Amino acid sequence: xxxxxxxxxxxxxxKAALGELFLAAKxxxxxxxxxxxxxxGDKIMCSLFFEASTRTRFSFESAMHRLGGxxxxxENASQFSSAIKGETLEDTIRVVSSYCDLxxxxxxxxxxxxxxxxxxxxPIVNAGDGSGEHPTQALLxxxxxxxxxGRIDGLHIVMIGDLTYGxxxxxxxxLLSNYQDVKISFIAPDxxxxxxxxxxxLEEKGxxxxxxxxxxxxxxxxxxxxxxxxxxxRFPSIDEYNKAAGKYIIDLPLLDQMRKxxxxxxxxxxxxxxxxxxxxxxxxxxFRQAQNGLFMRMAIIEKCLGV
Amino acid sequence: xxxxxxxxxxxxxxKAALGELFLAAKxxxxxxxxxxxxxxGDKIMCSLFFEASTRTRFSFESAMHRLGGxxxxxENASQFSSAIKGETLEDTIRVVSSYCDLxxxxxxxxxxxxxxxxxxxxPIVNAGDGSGEHPTQALLxxxxxxxxxGRIDGLHIVMIGDLTYGxxxxxxxxLLSNYQDVKISFIAPDxxxxxxxxxxxLEEKGxxxxxxxxxxxxxxxxxxxxxxxxxxxRFPSIDEYNKAAGKYIIDLPLLDQMRKxxxxxxxxxxxxxxxxxxxxxxxxxxFRQAQNGLFMRMAIIEKCLGV
Amino acid sequence: xxxxxxxxxxxxxxKAALGELFLAAKxxxxxxxxxxxxxxGDKIMCSLFFEASTRTRFSFESAMHRLGGxxxxxENASQFSSAIKGETLEDTIRVVSSYCDLxxxxxxxxxxxxxxxxxxxxPIVNAGDGSGEHPTQALLxxxxxxxxxGRIDGLHIVMIGDLTYGxxxxxxxxLLSNYQDVKISFIAPDxxxxxxxxxxxLEEKGxxxxxxxxxxxxxxxxxxxxxxxxxxxRFPSIDEYNKAAGKYIIDLPLLDQMRKxxxxxxxxxxxxxxxxxxxxxxxxxxFRQAQNGLFMRMAIIEKCLGV
Numbered sequence: 001x002x003x004x005x006x007x008x009x010x011x012x013x014x015k016a017a018l019g020e021l022f023l024a025a026k027x028x029x030x031x032x033x034x035x036x037x038x039x040x041g042d043k044i045m046c047s048l049f050f051e052a053s054t055r056t057r058f059s060f061e062s063a064m065h066r067l068g069g070x071x072x073x074x075e076n077a078s079q080f081s082s083a084i085k086g087e088t089l090e091d092t093i094r095v096v097s098s099y100c101d102l103x104x105x106x107x108x109x110x111x112x113x114x115x116x117x118x119x120x121x122x123p124i125v126n127a128g129d130g131s132g133e134h135p136t137q138a139l140l141x142x143x144x145x146x147x148x149x150g151r152i153d154g155l156h157i158v159m160i161g162d163l164t165y166g167x168x169x170x171x172x173x174x175l176l177s178n179y180q181d182v183k184i185s186f187i188a189p190d191x192x193x194x195x196x197x198x199x200x201x202l203e204e205k206g207x208x209x210x211x212x213x214x215x216x217x218x219x220x221x222x223x224x225x226x227x228x229x230x231x232x233x234r235f236p237s238i239d240e241y242n243k244a245a246g247k248y249i250i251d252l253p254l255l256d257q258m259r260k261x262x263x264x265x266x267x268x269x270x271x272x273x274x275x276x277x278x279x280x281x282x283x284x285x286x287f288r289q290a291q292n293g294l295f296m297r298m299a300i301i302e303k304c305l306g307v
Numbered sequence: 308x309x310x311x312x313x314x315x316x317x318x319x320x321x322k323a324a325l326g327e328l329f330l331a332a333k334x335x336x337x338x339x340x341x342x343x344x345x346x347x348g349d350k351i352m353c354s355l356f357f358e359a360s361t362r363t364r365f366s367f368e369s370a371m372h373r374l375g376g377x378x379x380x381x382e383n384a385s386q387f388s389s390a391i392k393g394e395t396l397e398d399t400i401r402v403v404s405s406y407c408d409l410x411x412x413x414x415x416x417x418x419x420x421x422x423x424x425x426x427x428x429x430p431i432v433n434a435g436d437g438s439g440e441h442p443t444q445a446l447l448x449x450x451x452x453x454x455x456x457g458r459i460d461g462l463h464i465v466m467i468g469d470l471t472y473g474x475x476x477x478x479x480x481x482l483l484s485n486y487q488d489v490k491i492s493f494i495a496p497d498x499x500x501x502x503x504x505x506x507x508x509l510e511e512k513g514x515x516x517x518x519x520x521x522x523x524x525x526x527x528x529x530x531x532x533x534x535x536x537x538x539x540x541r542f543p544s545i546d547e548y549n550k551a552a553g554k555y556i557i558d559l560p561l562l563d564q565m566r567k568x569x570x571x572x573x574x575x576x577x578x579x580x581x582x583x584x585x586x587x588x589x590x591x592x593x594f595r596q597a598q599n600g601l602f603m604r605m606a607i608i609e610k611c612l613g614v
Numbered sequence: 615x616x617x618x619x620x621x622x623x624x625x626x627x628x629k630a631a632l633g634e635l636f637l638a639a640k641x642x643x644x645x646x647x648x649x650x651x652x653x654x655g656d657k658i659m660c661s662l663f664f665e666a667s668t669r670t671r672f673s674f675e676s677a678m679h680r681l682g683g684x685x686x687x688x689e690n691a692s693q694f695s696s697a698i699k700g701e702t703l704e705d706t707i708r709v710v711s712s713y714c715d716l717x718x719x720x721x722x723x724x725x726x727x728x729x730x731x732x733x734x735x736x737p738i739v740n741a742g743d744g745s746g747e748h749p750t751q752a753l754l755x756x757x758x759x760x761x762x763x764g765r766i767d768g769l770h771i772v773m774i775g776d777l778t779y780g781x782x783x784x785x786x787x788x789l790l791s792n793y794q795d796v797k798i799s800f801i802a803p804d805x806x807x808x809x810x811x812x813x814x815x816l817e818e819k820g821x822x823x824x825x826x827x828x829x830x831x832x833x834x835x836x837x838x839x840x841x842x843x844x845x846x847x848r849f850p851s852i853d854e855y856n857k858a859a860g861k862y863i864i865d866l867p868l869l870d871q872m873r874k875x876x877x878x879x880x881x882x883x884x885x886x887x888x889x890x891x892x893x894x895x896x897x898x899x900x901f902r903q904a905q906n907g908l909f910m911r912m913a914i915i916e917k918c919l920g921v
Contacts, residue, residue: 035656042342044372046365054688055709058660062713065658065684070372074361074382075688085536086578095362095575098598099369229699268709271700291712349649351679353672377679381668381689392843393885402669402882405905406676 004303006117007125010135010171011201015178018142024299025143025292031066032295038068043305046100047073048092049127050107055268055290056127056137060104063297069305072100090119097121102304105129123304131165131234137267138171140296144289145224148263154181158218160248161187161228161273163194165235168267169228170198177205184209185218189244192230215248219257225250227266227274251275258283265289311610313424314432317442317478318508322485325449331606332450332599338373339602345375350612353407354380355399356434357414362575362597363434363444367411370604376612379407397426404428409611412436430611438472438541444574445478447603451596452531455570461488465525467555468535468580470495470502472542475574476535477505484512491516492525496551499537522555526564532557534573534581558582565590572596618917620731621739624749624785625815629792632756638913639757639906645680646909652682657919660714661687662706663741664721669882669904670741670751674718677911683919686714704733711735716918719743737918745779745848751881752785754910758903759838762877768795772832774862775801775842775887777808779849782881783842784812791819798823799832803858806844829862833871839864841880841888865889872897879903 013021031037045064047057052075061071089112096103097120105116106127113126113133128134146152157176159169163186173194176182184202186194186209193211202209212218219225227250235241250264255278258264266274266286278284320328338344352371354364359382368378396419403410404427412420413434420433420440435441453459464483466476470493480501483489491509493501493516500518509516519525526532534557542548557571562585565571573581573593585591627635645651659678661671666689675685703726710717711734719727720741727740727747742748760766771790773783777800787808790796798816800808800823807825816823826832833839841864849855864878869892872878880888880900892898 038655041345042373044369055706058686058710058713061686062658065686066656071686072365072368072372072378085538085540085576087576088583090583091576092362094594095597096365098594099365099601231699233699269699269701269705276702276704287708287712290709294713348652349680351676379672379675379679379685392845392847392883394883395890397890398883399669401901402904403672405901406672406908 003306004123004300006113006123007135007300007304008113008117009126009133010138010174013139013175013178018139018175018178021139021296021299021303022143022146024302025295026147028295028298028302032298036066036068039302040064040067040069040305043102044070044072044100045102045104045301046096047071048096048103048105049074049076050105050112051128052076053106053128056106059290059293060125060127060297060301063294063301066294066298067301069301089115093120093124102301125300125304128167131167133171134167135171136297136300137168137293138175139300140293141168141172141226141265141267141289142175143296144265144285144292145263147292148285148288149223149261152176152179152182155223156183156185156218156221157224157226158185158187158215158222159194159226159228160215162192162230162234162244163188163228164192165231166228169194169226172226173198173202177202177207182207185222186211187213187215187218187248189230189247191240192244215254216257219254220259222262223259224263224265225258227264227270229269229271229273246272249273249275250278252277255281255283310613311430311607313420313430314442314607314611315420315424316433316440317445317481319442320446320482320485325446325482325485328446328603328606328610329450329453331609332602333454335602335605335609339605343373343375346609347371347374347376347612350409351377351379351407352409352411352608353403354378355403355410355412356381356383357412358435359383360413360435363413366597366600367432367434367604367608370601370608373601373605374608376608396422400427400431409608432607432611435474438474440478441474442478443604443607444475444600445482446607447600448475448479448533448572448574448596449482450603451572451592451599452570454599455592455595456530456568459483459486459489462530463490463492463525463528464531464533465492465494465522465529466501466533466535467494467522469499469537469541469551470535471499472538473535476501476533479533480505480509484509484514489514492529493518494520494522494525494555496537496554498547499551522561523564526561527566529569530566531570531572532565534571534577536576536578536580553579556580556582557585559584562588562590617920618737618914620727620737621749621914621918622727622731623740623747624752624788627753627789627792632753632789632792635753635910635913635917636757636760638916639909640761642909642912642916646912650680650682653916654678654681654683654919657716658684658686658714659716659718659915660710661685662710662717662719663688663690664719664726665742666690667720667742670720673904673907674739674741674911674915677908677915680908680912681915683915703729707734707738716915739914739918742781745781747785748781749785750911750914751782751907752789753914754907755782755786755840755879755881755903756789757910758879758899758906759877761906762899762902763837763875766790766793766796769837770797770799770832770835771838771840772799772801772829772836773808773840773842774829776806776844776848776858777802777842778806779845780842783808783840786840787812787816791816791821796821799836800825801827801829801832801862803844803861805854806858829868830871833868834873836876837873838877838879839872841878841884843883843885843887860886863887863889864892866891869895869897
């Protein structure tokens with residue numbers, strides 16, 4: 001992998017490609033600290049967000065600007081784009097790809113990025129497709145683990161919260177399957193458990209995992225705690241949401257049980273599932289993780305546009 | 308016409324001006340293929356969209372970026388601008404024109420661009436004013452015809468679909484009236500026919516036109532088929548819309564009737580009125596047409612800002 | 615004050631700081647007339663607008679572009695940001711500040727900018743926090759008075775309209791308290807009078823003020839008329855709004871009463887409280903005032919980012 005054609009799902013990355021991306025992201029961090037670069041002064045990135053995500057959009061747009069590039073975009077295309085006039089995604093992409101050099105796309109439907117890539121004349125980066133995948137989030141998550149703990153092989157990772165609708169959990173699980181001696185514990189409310197197809201993929205790859213209701217039990221030994229928000233907007237009903245919310249919280253008492261070298265991650269935004277008084281602890285890495293998103297996305301953009 | 312003051316309606320362009328614009332757009336196409344230019348690094352274009360139009364906005368913003376310029380803008384000003392606080396369009400334009408060097412404006416009301424031009428201190432480009440005009444779309448449509456067929460004089464152009472509310476049809480008709488031996492066939496559902504004032508203008512200019520319900524009859528001889536979407540959002544009722552929709556479709560059987568040198572255009576987005584299996588035919592020029600929009604808008608921006 | 619850490623409220627500026635800002639804004643005016651500068655090609659400003667304000671946002675974004683900088687932003691974050699997912703403002707700012715070099719922020723809640731500054735790693739500029747403050751508007755208002763009349767000491771300023779919810783009136787009153795022999799007349803409908811806490815602040819600072827219902831009486835002697843819009847959206851009910859609206863209007867008969875050297879200001883947008891036929895009078899300075907916003911905001915950005 002010297003260059004990337006499209007970034008659609010995390011299964012497209014093998015261990016060598018991930019290593020290359022981590023190296024590139026580290027270089028981007030240094031570049032950003034020196035005021036960025038002017039590699040892409042004549043390139044245009046289009047942020048095509050059919051579903052709003054201010055944070056993810058800012059991260060990509062900032063990355064493009066730090067590389068000297070230009071940005072056009074839409075905050076929330078679903079409300080007012082050609083979509084409401086009955087246009088297909090394929091037609092939209094055919095036209096938009098003639099106006100830019102790279103499309104970063106969030107969509108409400110699983111598989112939308114793949115459909116876009118099939119007709120686009122420029123690289124497509126999937127910034128989330130419904131409850132499908134969110135590969136660049138998983139890449140920055142994994143980059144953060146590598147950067148903070150120095151390795152991924154041999155780690156015990158606990159994933160907590162909305163494991164059914166949490167696409168970052170799925171994408172991160174797929175990425176982790178590239179590494180040796182990794183162990184994953186899935187901890188979720190009964191109506192938000194990890195899907196069968198994710199478990200099947202891990203089994204095929206020989207990854208050891210468990211599903212357990214007992215966060216306290218794994219707290220003392222695990223290396224990484226990947227907490228997620230119970231996503232109200234994706235649950236079928238408010239009843240189902242209420243059953244799931246508030247069950248697994250990271251707070252100071254739990255923190256006391258964790259190893260000194262443990263790492264607490266969260267794709268953000270959070271809504272109470274990590275208490276604010278945890279923030280000051282050096283193991284709370286979620287804001288550093290967010291910043292790593294900038295460097296990883298700079299690396300992805302550079303791989304897509306070519307150097 | 309070396310420079311443009313404002314671009315308000317298509318009637319402001321004569322044949323010489325159109326020729327100049329086509330030449331400039333061709334130069335822009337070459338410029339864009341070489342990575343664009345840095346002519347306007349210190350210029351700011353404002354995309355002032357009171358009505359959303361992702362495609363048209365992207366096209367203009369991309370054009371400005373390809374010329375090295377800067378962009379500020381609003382995706383959908385009507386929902387949250389000063390307009391809801393009771394401000395007149397004139398006041399908005401007086402203020403906004405002091406923040407930028409060029410305003411590209413879409414508005415819901417006929418005549419809005421003209422009103423804006425009357426008070427603006429910078430050039431105004433009309434990107435659509437209600438059911439009024441959309442001159443830059445007509446310019447790129449005509450540029451596409453010229454580029455694909457090598458001439459405009461003597462052509463037989465068929466305009467199909469929503470001819471009442473379709474402002475691109477009106478604007479294109481006005482532009483065509485500059486050429487010799489042009490013939491226009493208007494084909495529309497009964498409740499979406501070409502307005503009297505368009506026909507009167509063509510008569511004054513000595514342009515031959517007909518209104519006919521029979522698409523099949525003209526299919527075998529016409530040079531250009533300009534298909535348009537029945538615009539649900541502009542019809543007075545869903546009943547009226549349903550009467551108009553689906554009546555005239557371009558599909559493979561119709562394509563079989565057309566001349567080998569015919570050209571199929573559409574301002575896009577489409578919603579079923581050209582079947583997707585037509586796309587692969589070389590006569591299907593609508594995606595090339597969309598890309599020509601970029602080059603034409605680069606030319607228009609350059610004429611407005613001066614070189 | 616060589617540089618600014620944050621711009622939160624107008625009370626943070628003393629007379630010396632204001633003098634420095636006025637000087638800087640004058641320099642920016644000259645710079646802008648020469649096509650701007652390229653001071654901040656590697657800097658990113660984030661327009662974080664939780665409440666829409668097209669005019670203010672354009673003014674800041676144009677200012678950043680005129681200084682060569684880059685912009686990311688959101689037009690109306692409240693409708694679709696992480697906020698609706700339950701994220702705290704503090705978390706949002708922690709993340710966003712890792713993606714940019716400066717945050718310009720409008721929020722619906724009083725005190726939001728202060729809370730943001732407490733956790734941000736980059737400068738925060740308050741572009742309005744609910745019915746709290748709007749310091750950069752007050753700075754450009756005062757800059758306009760200084761520029762047009764050559765002084766602020768000794769002036770008689772009349773503030774008219776929505777003095778309860780009009781945060782620009784509060785912010786401007788605080789700034790005026792830095793000057794000598796200033797006199798303020800507050801003229802408001804009964805249900806929109808100047809708050810007690812503003813009056814107390816002026817008393818502490820020894821500023822002479824009066825509340826009077828009689829605009830005609832002060833018209834003949836005052837130096838500056840600062841008219842404001844009755845802000846329908848901030849009144850508790852339509853009844854209360856109707857009681858307040860339309861009571862104090864600046865029209866040609868009133869203009870006839872004013873001194874030849876008087877100055878009419880308005881933060882805009884207006885909705886009838888200054889008649890359009892007043893616009894042509896040289897005393898009508900509100901559009902020049904809007905343009906001064908560009909220069910003042912260029913000065914503020916430069917002070918925040920450092921030169």
